[in-house]
Amino acid sequence: MHQIIAMSYPFQIKSFDQYLAAYKKSVEDPEGFWSEIAADFFWRKKWDKVLEWNFKEPKIEWFKGAKLNITENCLDRHLEKNANTPAIIWESNDPEEHHRVLTYRELYNKVCQFAHVLKNNGVVKGDRVCIYMGMIPELAIAVLACARAGAIHSVVFGGFSAQSIADRLQDAKAEYIITCDGAFRGNKEIQLKNVIDDALVQCPFVKKVIVVTRTRTPVSMIKGRDVWWEDEIKKVETQGSNDFKAEEMDAEDMLFILYTSGSTGKPKGVVHTCGGYMIYTAYTFVNVFQYQPGDIHFCTADIGWITGHSYILYGPLSAGATTLMFEGIPTWPDAGRFWNIVDKYKVSILYTAPTAIRSLMGFGLDVVKDHDLRSLKVLGTVGEPINEEAWNWYHENIGKGQCPVVDTWWQTETAGVLISNLAGVTPAKPTYATLPMPGIQPVLVDENGKTVPGTDAARDGVYTSESISSPAGGSLEGAGNLCIKFPWPGMLRTTYGDHERCRLNYFSTYENLYFTGDGCLRDKNGNYRITGRVDDVLNVSGHRIGTAEVENAINMHAGVVESAVVGYPHDIKGQGIYAFVIYPSLHNEPSLSRQDITLTVSRIIGPIAKPDKIQFVSGLPKTRSGKIMRRILRKIAEGETDNLGDVTTLLDPSVVEEIKNGKI
Numbered sequence: 001m002h003q004i005i006a007m008s009y010p011f012q013i014k015s016f017d018q019y020l021a022a023y024k025k026s027v028e029d030p031e032g033f034w035s036e037i038a039a040d041f042f043w044r045k046k047w048d049k050v051l052e053w054n055f056k057e058p059k060i061e062w063f064k065g066a067k068l069n070i071t072e073n074c075l076d077r078h079l080e081k082n083a084n085t086p087a088i089i090w091e092s093n094d095p096e097e098h099h100r101v102l103t104y105r106e107l108y109n110k111v112c113q114f115a116h117v118l119k120n121n122g123v124v125k126g127d128r129v130c131i132y133m134g135m136i137p138e139l140a141i142a143v144l145a146c147a148r149a150g151a152i153h154s155v156v157f158g159g160f161s162a163q164s165i166a167d168r169l170q171d172a173k174a175e176y177i178i179t180c181d182g183a184f185r186g187n188k189e190i191q192l193k194n195v196i197d198d199a200l201v202q203c204p205f206v207k208k209v210i211v212v213t214r215t216r217t218p219v220s221m222i223k224g225r226d227v228w229w230e231d232e233i234k235k236v237e238t239q240g241s242n243d244f245k246a247e248e249m250d251a252e253d254m255l256f257i258l259y260t261s262g263s264t265g266k267p268k269g270v271v272h273t274c275g276g277y278m279i280y281t282a283y284t285f286v287n288v289f290q291y292q293p294g295d296i297h298f299c300t301a302d303i304g305w306i307t308g309h310s311y312i313l314y315g316p317l318s319a320g321a322t323t324l325m326f327e328g329i330p331t332w333p334d335a336g337r338f339w340n341i342v343d344k345y346k347v348s349i350l351y352t353a354p355t356a357i358r359s360l361m362g363f364g365l366d367v368v369k370d371h372d373l374r375s376l377k378v379l380g381t382v383g384e385p386i387n388e389e390a391w392n393w394y395h396e397n398i399g400k401g402q403c404p405v406v407d408t409w410w411q412t413e414t415a416g417v418l419i420s421n422l423a424g425v426t427p428a429k430p431t432y433a434t435l436p437m438p439g440i441q442p443v444l445v446d447e448n449g450k451t452v453p454g455t456d457a458a459r460d461g462v463y464t465s466e467s468i469s470s471p472a473g474g475s476l477e478g479a480g481n482l483c484i485k486f487p488w489p490g491m492l493r494t495t496y497g498d499h500e501r502c503r504l505n506y507f508s509t510y511e512n513l514y515f516t517g518d519g520c521l522r523d524k525n526g527n528y529r530i531t532g533r534v535d536d537v538l539n540v541s542g543h544r545i546g547t548a549e550v551e552n553a554i555n556m557h558a559g560v561v562e563s564a565v566v567g568y569p570h571d572i573k574g575q576g577i578y579a580f581v582i583y584p585s586l587h588n589e590p591s592l593s594r595q596d597i598t599l600t601v602s603r604i605i606g607p608i609a610k611p612d613k614i615q616f617v618s619g620l621p622k623t624r625s626g627k628i629m630r631r632i633l634r635k636i637a638e639g640e641t642d643n644l645g646d647v648t649t650l651l652d653p654s655v656v657e658e659i660k661n662g663k664i
């Protein structure tokens, strides 16, 4: 075993009292609070001002004027003492294939090399680089090399379609792409390069595509545009250039764009900047999971989502941690895959989604019982509300009743965890994300934006004395829409290319508040429980999908007149997608098949947005002004057909009967 020299985390909270003190300080003196934390990072130049903000425009600037490169914090500063510590452990999709370990030194070298490749191919500071890859170490290297070269990465999850990629390339005006020939996912092989080729038909502005070899599936390479990763690395090796001097970035320069769905039309490009993102992901990583040097951190997300950005890469690496990256899926070759990995690497922290837990629960305890699992210290969940049954199963059967479970609530827009217990430090309460992180000021408001009394953490306190004596106690105190009152370093700055959209989406619903889109309860002890989206956004297996986006995709099919999409409760996915589709009334039978619809959605968005249920209807419940009454459709999809509420304002109430009778 290599020697681990403890990197210390002066900002790691070790007791409930320390949490309370940190919270208090963060509210009374946010600038002092965050600048003390920031002092623990490597800056080439210190900031001029800690914070400048208003939620009206919005304008949010943290540590402006400070100069840094996030990769110097994630890589260079660990080289002196921890060069031989594993930075990334990679486990293949194929359990037979040998795993890979990249120490901090090796990762540093590879990132520098690839940063040279980017430069040789014309990438300069500020360029947008789209990354569409499977979960192989080269994905981590590509992301970090972009950051090192000052390029803005936009990672697109490998399950998105050519059309989705084209939309994102156009929106970000990305001229460079990094991809793989293909990717392995369970027993499937995904043709990533082919998908890119399809997307590029619509994107003639793309100058270079760098292709990594993974599956050896035949691909077509276009001369002058497409180059092989391996060839480009060889060129750098023969140039003998090893180190790559990191580009100097302002704290407020863009680090990356990550597209996410909203309640309207096309996904928006959430923008995060270098300084604040770094501090917030590192701070939350070290505190929520209580990482200790030597721990193996296993976050099962894909780097294509924010969870992977923040808690596979940037958070752990900036803390000098060992992060485990897994290429495969939880159920292949069998449902014991996670548990094998935990035992194989002696994983300390396991961070996954409720949907994965629920699906693994379904395979029974036989696949769990042969595993030791005693290396585990902390369990985490993210992405959607966790039901009590799944929470208990995870706690008892995976954590053997010994590991704190952290239920972490956050969003693509927030960069890192906003509400969660701190493992073993603050009390857990099943189905509750519990308390806000220091620096986070949640408040619940009613429809008119009025604060629900007793729900404002900064004003009403993050706990009552009762929460210390009976952590699991408390009764309902208030319910409302979850907003955040004050900026934190990791919050989104804008939506790429359209600041007004950012304002409208997050800052215009309630004055002077960031609106999360989530509904929430707060108990008497100050614990928050997120109940789900209150907008037209679905959460399917922890993935955010806009209903309007799915409708647009369905409507692309020539045979579809109109459609309406709603969510319904789904045992494993949390929410399923229910599509009501109008077919041309010329014939009495739908001229379409359900497969026509799912194929269309797959092609336009990607397989993750495929409807679980499709009902063909001859009309939709609309108001006289033509608005679809989704409330009614939602109730029908949920199976609550007896209590549909007032239908008298409908243009044609009879359509409701027809839909009710045709429910699947």
Ligand code: WT7
Binding pocket: 260, 306, 307, 381, 382, 383, 384, 385, 386, 407, 408, 409, 410, 411, 412, 413, 433, 516, 517, 518, 530, 531, 532, 533, 539, 542, 543, 544
């Ligand atoms: C939405 C954000 C955060 C990374 C993964 C998803 C829901 C997230 C929880 C949780 C209840 C949760 C919310 C949120 N959500 N975590 N612990 N409990 N709901 O990121 O795609 O940006 O989605 O996921 O509804 O708004 P995302």
